[in-house]
Amino acid sequence: MAVTGSFAGKLALITGVEASGIGQGIARELARQGATVVAHYPFSPDGADALIQEVEANGGRAGKVHGDLTNVETCLRVVDEAADFLGGLDILVNNAGITEKVPFLKVTSELFDKVYNVNIRSHYFCTQQAVRWMNQRGGGAILNLASIHASGGIPNFSVYASTKTAIVAFTRELATELVPQRIRVNAVAPGHIEVPRHFAAPSYSTELGSTFAPWGRVGTPTDVARAAAFLLSDAADFITGQVLFVDGGISTKLAVDAPPLERV
Amino acid sequence: MPEQSLSGKLALVTGAGNGTGRAIANELAHQGAGVVLHDFADAPNLEALNATIDAIVGNGGRAALVLGDLTQVADCYRIVDEAATFLGGLDILVNHAEIAEAKALPDVSPADFEQVLNTNMRGTFFVAQQAVRWMEERGSGSIVNIGSVVSFAGIPNHSLYAVTKGAIVGFTRQLAVELIPSNIRVNAVAPGYVNDNDTDTYAPAQNSWGRIGKPEDVARMVAFLASPAAEFINGQMHYVDGGLTSRVALYPPLVNTQELTQQQ
Numbered sequence A: 001m002a003v004t005g006s007f008a009g010k011l012a013l014i015t016g017v018e019a020s021g022i023g024q025g026i027a028r029e030l031a032r033q034g035a036t037v038v039a040h041y042p043f044s045p046d047g048a049d050a051l052i053q054e055v056e057a058n059g060g061r062a063g064k065v066h067g068d069l070t071n072v073e074t075c076l077r078v079v080d081e082a083a084d085f086l087g088g089l090d091i092l093v094n095n096a097g098i099t100e101k102v103p104f105l106k107v108t109s110e111l112f113d114k115v116y117n118v119n120i121r122s123h124y125f126c127t128q129q130a131v132r133w134m135n136q137r138g139g140g141a142i143l144n145l146a147s148i149h150a151s152g153g154i155p156n157f158s159v160y161a162s163t164k165t166a167i168v169a170f171t172r173e174l175a176t177e178l179v180p181q182r183i184r185v186n187a188v189a190p191g192h193i194e195v196p197r198h199f200a201a202p203s204y205s206t207e208l209g210s211t212f213a214p215w216g217r218v219g220t221p222t223d224v225a226r227a228a229a230f231l232l233s234d235a236a237d238f239i240t241g242q243v244l245f246v247d248g249g250i251s252t253k254l255a256v257d258a259p260p261l262e263r264v
Numbered sequence B: 001m002p003e004q005s006l007s008g009k010l011a012l013v014t015g016a017g018n019g020t021g022r023a024i025a026n027e028l029a030h031q032g033a034g035v036v037l038h039d040f041a042d043a044p045n046l047e048a049l050n051a052t053i054d055a056i057v058g059n060g061g062r063a064a065l066v067l068g069d070l071t072q073v074a075d076c077y078r079i080v081d082e083a084a085t086f087l088g089g090l091d092i093l094v095n096h097a098e099i100a101e102a103k104a105l106p107d108v109s110p111a112d113f114e115q116v117l118n119t120n121m122r123g124t125f126f127v128a129q130q131a132v133r134w135m136e137e138r139g140s141g142s143i144v145n146i147g148s149v150v151s152f153a154g155i156p157n158h159s160l161y162a163v164t165k166g167a168i169v170g171f172t173r174q175l176a177v178e179l180i181p182s183n184i185r186v187n188a189v190a191p192g193y194v195n196d197n198d199t200d201t202y203a204p205a206q207n208s209w210g211r212i213g214k215p216e217d218v219a220r221m222v223a224f225l226a227s228p229a230a231e232f233i234n235g236q237m238h239y240v241d242g243g244l245t246s247r248v249a250l251y252p253p254l255v256n257t258q259e260l261t262q263q264q
Helices: A022-032 A046-057 A072-086 A109-137 A158-177 A196-200 A221-232 B019-030 B046-058 B073-087 B110-138 B159-178 B215-226
Strands: A011-014 A036-041 A062-066 A091-094 A140-145 A183-190 A243-246 B010-013 B034-039 B063-067 B092-095 B141-146 B184-191 B237-240
Touching: A011 A022, A011 A072, A011 A109, A022 A036, A022 A046, A022 A091, A022 A221, A036 A046, A036 A072, A046 A062, A062 A072, A072 A109, A091 A109, A091 A221, A109 A140, A109 A158, A109 B110, A109 B159, A140 A158, A140 A221, A158 A183, A158 B110, A158 B159, A183 A221, A221 A243, B010 B019, B010 B073, B019 B034, B019 B046, B019 B092, B019 B215, B034 B046, B034 B073, B046 B063, B063 B073, B073 B110, B092 B110, B092 B215, B110 B141, B110 B159, B110 B184, B141 B159, B141 B215, B159 B184, B184 B215, B215 B237
Parallel strands: A011 A036, A011 A091, A036 A062, A091 A140, A140 A183, A183 A243, B010 B034, B010 B092, B034 B063, B092 B141, B141 B184, B184 B237
Antiparallel strands: none
């Protein structure tokens, strides 16, 4: 395959790529548009391997790097290994993240640290190292994964919601700080994107999930991937520090018809 | 005697050592609340704190001091328990303690990250968690977190501080929704440039309103949000910034970031 598309010649690292889900979707989309990609994976290499196989079948090149991003040294190593494979770095997608649904009074410091270390600290230090590589290339683009939890409260997500809103402020701050380096920093905030883990809840069905968004369907990793690719591409050269909600209208709807929360 | 809107209320103010913290404690006491003032374990402002407490007691109020390290969850719990034991319960929590430090992205070490995140966010989280246990015994409560204009828009070299203050925004909205059944309101105050450390850190030109914020500007908003007068206000971020965040930054750069943090 001739390498064409808006990402021809671009070198990208996507963290937290699993067999399905948003990270896999973004990696495939960037590769489809011509980027050389490295998929970081935290657990099983199956997702990264499937991606590499598909990219190579289309005549492209892709790599994988393993690591537990709760460790700062691992963050730096993951970025370095990716950049070594790619021969530099233009794009970082901070996709790695975990969700925990726990009532406020039941949250332990261990759980708090676990979620913060993946959702915030790994973004922070992967970015720090990626910027060093991007400076050598004279610029770059960073995409962080926020969430609709950054736009409003949903009970029992006190740790997750605060990490995702931290991402929003981090995105805006870094966008201003990295202007001299010509590095753009944006975020996508997915709404209800249907992934296999949703079906772990016995009451979940696609039919139910389709009622969550005003738009009347569940989101797919491809929905997020297309928005991500746009923000990372040169077409978005004047866009920095922004959060793009990919949520079928959830965050723009006032929760006036929500069932009341019962008082004790 | 004027009406005291916080008469009989019991309040804990963390990070009460600096100018704004003391002003918050003073205002709550002035409006009739019993207050416990917290400061960091090394008590950097012990003299000023004791003078504040003496003045409140001298005016017929109740006040006491508790020291503790907010990076330690056990200490967070102890601080709240000691405060509530002294007061005989807890109605109001003001999460004011923070570390505000300017540092460029490449210079932030993992140790810096831990220290600032654990003080500004994890400390806030677990102080609030323990406070909620006490408030539920009283049947209601009001929590006021301290945010910052940096969660609204970026200021170069504040990436770590922005992370923590963005997290405060999500935490505030999230908790406001989650604690409705417990009859506990959660709001936040976001100060702009305030000369709060008993020094004139900032120059008047840095604020649209033509003057720099005073600790009392912040304290009055905190007291209002804590009071029954704000009973229908929940989950909101209230800027006390002389219009700083309302003004779009569409002008040639007048000051560089160095000058922003320089003394007058």
